[in-house]
Amino acid sequence: EVQLLESGGDLVQPGGSLRLSCAASGFTFSNFAMTWVRQAPGKGLEWVSAISGNGRSTYYPDSVKGRFTISRDNSKNTLSLQMNSLRAEDTAIYFCTKVPTGGTYYYMDVWGRGTTVTVSS
């Protein structure tokens, strides 16, 4: 069974940093691109970052570019999101998602349950 398990969510002060992790199982991790998608309380979905299966290509929206870094360790089947200079508007549930290709196109065919990040003083 394909599974994604996020961890690392916490309460952090504005300007602080946090690192999220996603443990993947049930599939050949290195063959598939991955993304992070977030959902602010009571709001819709927002794509946050993406990385190809081999890790060579990364993508970000302007809202997080320069502050967030996505990475992966294919030897440990783990996806990470380093978040710096956090703002109140980064408060959300962060979902780890699997993409059905290595990076030729990006949909999200498997989702984790999410981890909650709260940015507040």
Next chain:
Amino acid sequence: EIVLTQSPATLSLSPGERATLSCRASQSINNYLAWYQQKPGQAPRLLIYDASNRATDIPARFSGSGSGTDFTLTISSLEPEDFAVYYCQQRGNWPLTFGGGTKVEIK
């Protein structure tokens, strides 16, 4: 950035009725559109990809159509478990973007 506009915001229907949801893109995205279903307290689930292809294990009552800028998700006969929020997402251009969602509620 490609903006996806979903309508209506809320759809009030009874079980057994047909649901028609719309997603309009601010510029052409060919058929590079997906639909997701999200129930309260759960992660989204992929329903349809590339406008009209059902994802694995998705019932046949869900169908998608459209190309260019106008897309439709149709649920032919609503089951109790279909009442949820539905989002569209485009992969035609970076950044990936989602629509604002349509809530299908019980009338």
